[in-house]
Amino acid sequence: MENIxxxxxxxxxxxxxxxxxxxxxxxxxxxxxxxxxxxxxxxYKDIYRLxxxxxxxxxxxxxxxxxxxxxxxxxxxxxxxxxxVINKYTLLNxxxxxxxxxxxxxxxxxxxxxxxxxxxxxxxxxxxSREITIAGLSEASFMLIIFTFALQTGSTNIGEIFxxxxxxxxxHVPVSVAFALISLFIVSLAENARIPFDNPETHLExxxxxxxxxxxxxxxxxxxxxxxxxxxxTIFLTLVSNLFFPVGFYKDTSILFIILGxxxxxxxMLLFAVPVTLIEMxxxxxxxxxxxxxxxxxxILSLISLIIS
Amino acid sequence: MEISEKPFYLLILILPLILSSIPRFSLxxxxxxxxxxxxxxxxxxxxxxxxxxxxxSIIPFLTFSYKVDNxxxxxxxLVSLLSFASSIYSVSYIKEFENQKVLTFLYNLFILSMVxxxxxxxxxTFLIWWEIMSVVSFLLVIFDYKKQENLNAGISYIFMTHFGxxxxxxxxxxxxxxxxxxxxxxxxxxxxxxxxxFLVFLTSLIGFGTKAGIFPLxxxxxxxxxxxxxxxxxxxxxxxxxxxxxxxxRFYFEFLKDxxxxxxxxxxxxxxxxxxxxxxYAYVQTDIKKMLAYSSMENIGIILIAVGLxxxxxxxxxWILMGISFIAVLYHTLxxxxxxxxxxxxxxxxxxxxxTKNMEELGGLNKFMPKTGILFLIGILGITALPxxxxxxxxxxxxxxxxxxxxxNYEFISFTMPLFASVLALTxxxxxxxxxxxxxxxxxxxxxxxxxxxxxxxxGFMLTGMGFLAFMVVILGLIPVLPVYVIDEVLKQIASFxxxxxxxxxxxxxxxxxxxDFGRISTSILAIAGIVIFAITxxxxxxxxxxxxxxxxxxxxxxxxxxxxxxxxxxxxxxSQPIRRILSFVYKVKESLSFSGKKYFLPKxxxxxxxxxxxxxxxxxxxxMFIKIVLKVRYFIQPGIIHVYIAYIILTLVAFIxxxxx
Numbered sequence: 022m023e024n025i026x027x028x029x030x031x032x033x034x035x036x037x038x039x040x041x042x043x044x045x046x047x048x049x050x051x052x053x054x055x056x057x058x059x060x061x062x063x064x065y066k067d068i069y070r071l072x073x074x075x076x077x078x079x080x081x082x083x084x085x086x087x088x089x090x091x092x093x094x095x096x097x098x099x100x101x102x103x104x105x106v107i108n109k110y111t112l113l114n115x116x117x118x119x120x121x122x123x124x125x126x127x128x129x130x131x132x133x134x135x136x137x138x139x140x141x142x143x144x145x146x147x148x149x150s151r152e153i154t155i156a157g158l159s160e161a162s163f164m165l166i167i168f169t170f171a172l173q174t175g176s177t178n179i180g181e182i183f184x185x186x187x188x189x190x191x192x193h194v195p196v197s198v199a200f201a202l203i204s205l206f207i208v209s210l211a212e213n214a215r216i217p218f219d220n221p222e223t224h225l226e227x228x229x230x231x232x233x234x235x236x237x238x239x240x241x242x243x244x245x246x247x248x249x250x251x252x253x254x255t256i257f258l259t260l261v262s263n264l265f266f267p268v269g270f271y272k273d274t275s276i277l278f279i280i281l282g283x284x285x286x287x288x289x290m291l292l293f294a295v296p297v298t299l300i301e302m303x304x305x306x307x308x309x310x311x312x313x314x315x316x317x318x319x320x321i322l323s324l325i326s327l328i329i330s
Numbered sequence: 331m332e333i334s335e336k337p338f339y340l341l342i343l344i345l346p347l348i349l350s351s352i353p354r355f356s357l358x359x360x361x362x363x364x365x366x367x368x369x370x371x372x373x374x375x376x377x378x379x380x381x382x383x384x385x386x387s388i389i390p391f392l393t394f395s396y397k398v399d400n401x402x403x404x405x406x407x408l409v410s411l412l413s414f415a416s417s418i419y420s421v422s423y424i425k426e427f428e429n430q431k432v433l434t435f436l437y438n439l440f441i442l443s444m445v446x447x448x449x450x451x452x453x454x455t456f457l458i459w460w461e462i463m464s465v466v467s468f469l470l471v472i473f474d475y476k477k478q479e480n481l482n483a484g485i486s487y488i489f490m491t492h493f494g495x496x497x498x499x500x501x502x503x504x505x506x507x508x509x510x511x512x513x514x515x516x517x518x519x520x521x522x523x524x525x526x527x528f529l530v531f532l533t534s535l536i537g538f539g540t541k542a543g544i545f546p547l548x549x550x551x552x553x554x555x556x557x558x559x560x561x562x563x564x565x566x567x568x569x570x571x572x573x574x575x576x577x578x579x580r581f582y583f584e585f586l587k588d589x590x591x592x593x594x595x596x597x598x599x600x601x602x603x604x605x606x607x608x609x610x611y612a613y614v615q616t617d618i619k620k621m622l623a624y625s626s627m628e629n630i631g632i633i634l635i636a637v638g639l640x641x642x643x644x645x646x647x648x649w650i651l652m653g654i655s656f657i658a659v660l661y662h663t664l665x666x667x668x669x670x671x672x673x674x675x676x677x678x679x680x681x682x683x684x685x686t687k688n689m690e691e692l693g694g695l696n697k698f699m700p701k702t703g704i705l706f707l708i709g710i711l712g713i714t715a716l717p718x719x720x721x722x723x724x725x726x727x728x729x730x731x732x733x734x735x736x737x738x739n740y741e742f743i744s745f746t747m748p749l750f751a752s753v754l755a756l757t758x759x760x761x762x763x764x765x766x767x768x769x770x771x772x773x774x775x776x777x778x779x780x781x782x783x784x785x786x787x788x789x790g791f792m793l794t795g796m797g798f799l800a801f802m803v804v805i806l807g808l809i810p811v812l813p814v815y816v817i818d819e820v821l822k823q824i825a826s827f828x829x830x831x832x833x834x835x836x837x838x839x840x841x842x843x844x845x846x847d848f849g850r851i852s853t854s855i856l857a858i859a860g861i862v863i864f865a866i867t868x869x870x871x872x873x874x875x876x877x878x879x880x881x882x883x884x885x886x887x888x889x890x891x892x893x894x895x896x897x898x899x900x901x902x903x904x905x906s907q908p909i910r911r912i913l914s915f916v917y918k919v920k921e922s923l924s925f926s927g928k929k930y931f932l933p934k935x936x937x938x939x940x941x942x943x944x945x946x947x948x949x950x951x952x953x954x955m956f957i958k959i960v961l962k963v964r965y966f967i968q969p970g971i972i973h974v975y976i977a978y979i980i981l982t983l984v985a986f987i988x989x990x991x992x
Contacts, residue, residue, distance in 0.1 A: 072871065072874055072875035072876065073874075073875060073876050074876055075876050075878040075879070075880055076876070076878065076879050076880070077879075077880050077881075077882050078879055078880070078881055078882070079881070079882065079883065079884040080881050080882065080883050080884070081694065081775060081776045081884055083694075083696035083697055083700070083703070083773070083774060084696065084700065084703075084704075085696065085774060091864055091867065091868070094867060095860050095863050095864050095867070098863045098867075099856065099859065099860060099863070102859060102863075112859075113855065113856070113859055115840060115850055115852060115855070116840070116850060116851045116852040116853075116855055116856055118726070118849055118850065118851045120726055120729050120730075120849075121717055121722075121726065121851050121856075123755070124715060124716060124717050124722055124725075124758075125717055127714075127716060127758070127759070127762055128716045128717065130762070131714065131716060131762050131765075131766055134766040134770070135766060135769060135770055135774060137770075138766075138770030138771070138774045138775055138899075138900065139770075139774040139775065140775070140884045141693075141694070141774075141775035141776040141884055141896070141898075141899050142884045142885065142886065142898075142899070143886070143898045143899060143900065145900075146770070146775075146899055146900020146904070146905060147900060149766065149770060149900070149905070150767075150900060150904065150905045150906075150907070150908060151908065153762065153763040153766055153767075154763070154908040154909055154912070156759060156762075157756070157759035157760050157762065157763050157909070158756075158759075158912075160755045160756060160758065160759035161752040161753070161755050161756040161759075162752070163755070164748075164751050164752045164754075164755035165748055165749075165751070165752045168733065168736070168747075168748040168751055168752075169748070171733055172733070172736055172737075172748075175847075175848065176847055176848050176849060177729075177730070177733065177843075177848065177849035178847070178848075178849055178850060181847055236885070237884060237885065240875075240876060240878075241871050241875045241876065244875075245867075309908070310908075310911065310912065313912045320752075324749075327748055328745070
């Protein structure tokens, strides 16, 4: 019973802070640009406002348009149900496989790509084609990183992996992890449509990827898409922070440690959100056909990390 | 065990064949018999069957014998599973064709020959049925013989299949020399010298690999499979290429004992190459059925990866791991039969209604045939290995086996295993892309030509056939314990141990890889969690959110419906263009843009894009070179000059005279 409560708590925390993380990144960017930026609760308001709005569906749309937002949302929440945040006991710990995580996120990508093509709009197809290309090319490095950690810890269960990593502690992190970190970071940027792969802030027709697919979405459908993209970003940040900064993941289940865990977790998330903003500030979006080069870099880095680990 | 009693009731199998003159009745009968056969074979597997039936013929040494054991029954079950669905489907589908009686006859004979190939237990029986299967499928490939494309595909197919049969016969001869018998049961445990063992391995891999469509012997497959009638394409891709997998399992797990670890590694390597090559070409196809055929090549590659792993584990005597990869082999074979059959039947429905299989001419079919659209989507979710559907479970088992492979005590193998895993991941990602493209261009958006407007929902027979397979996709994904239990019985006979208890946990709710801590998934609970999450989300949105829906036209930068053409949608070749450009070294692309009409004032432009299979290109140029050399040699002997022929006559005369005089 206690475990279920902890699992539910982790799930709720992950979902609840995801809009905050998104606004946080945006806020830092604004401050660095010398702008004032939105309040930190902006994303919550946005989502709420969108839920209140009427949904407009294209005349050319089929049942996919009505179904895809829910499938994308469910698939990201699926991942959230077994991703340990502060403790090994997640809701679906017994099926929390890291390979399954990769495929569950792929389910979301697949349906969002179908959604893009459903309204007979030129932009949607463009976005789907690019998104699928980027996601496909980053998949190989993601799997290598997964294998690196699975081999090190002797498990493909995320809970077990995190637990082992935290057991070794931060002082025993092998050097090879540095390469894996850079690689996973690149993959995370690619999967979450951030600069230099995609610019989440524009609707500039020629460069957009993720935004192009959901261009037709509105009302609650858009809210679901937005919320799932926030949660996906948080999932990747959680993965990165828990793998490479193994502090605050407690085996203990006492109230004090849980509260401490939550605080440390939020701090870690904010810490790992900073590099994302710095990269977005310091770099322009890459030309689409230069994207494979950086993804191949990620692949080679993960290969090096696998060899020397 | 041999039984003397001749089971003449098996003659019922040829009943549909005899009744082919009444096509629809015969097909219904065929589906009923297939269903019975499926149930019987599952029952026999569960009761652990192993016997041989022999028929002596008037020719000495020629005995027809059939082996009924768990492995052959599993594949017979596979054939009957798909033929059940596709026979129901065919009842409506054959209306498409003129000479239905011939088609039904060939179709029934094709199914019969596949069942018999699988049951064969000695070399002559096997080769006879193998040849019947090849020739009948050749006739089905060229069934629509008025199209030049089909004839070309047929010639390529019949040539390659005999190329393969040559190698199969070679490997049988080698086994015959060392065992002194033509019976399969005497091949088991025959002791071969190391080099002969390698030769048998190689010839069987080439021979059966040609049928299975492995890299680089695949190029007939994407030509031949798409041009056959769709119900036959489903059978060809779904089960005919699996007969080759079946024989490979017989060879590597029964006939050849103590195989070195390199054999397994070669199979693994070839499998990985086929998988990635197949899916890269599937990604750029614009013909629905051709794309599905390339995807069959990919799946054969994935199956071979698992076969290779099982062989590696077998030669390193790690039995539990061998069991896991063996289960992955048969599980994925079963899965591929189900979803590839479903997708080919779905493609057949599209072809039946719109008379085109070119993606560029289709679009928006979901509005005309929504049920077919949903069933097709389920098939796609299976084949792209998305949880919680069936492809995911078998691919997960393969990933786990690869991970275990890294733990073996061979430096090279353990280092390269993660690379194979990333190749598999890349394959999965591209499969996702190819099928998103397929579904997106065929079923979503709006129609690109008027052909779409004629489409209507498939009728009851077609929907039943596809619906059954879609049901299987879901069941095999959600309840992995059923197939694992059946496959475990097969494993018990092949390797005489069972791993059911190692990988099934908590009454089958959980699938684990040997150790609870190592990895575990539960698709059924994932599905339940998904439904619960969906229900909560839906309820909350209804409660707080706005439930109104308004229909409006798609936003197109201010262009109205009147001046917007359907061509503005992304096309299939446009969708795959990024990959085509990024991985341009894989493809051989011929592009051409031609102008017609007025030269400067709005000329009519025609853009042609042709993607040529590099291996096919290579094979064609090699045969070209070979023929040129032969012709050159012939030219020396037979130059067409009368003087030379007179010289031949005189020389012959002199030779004879010398011979006689001496």
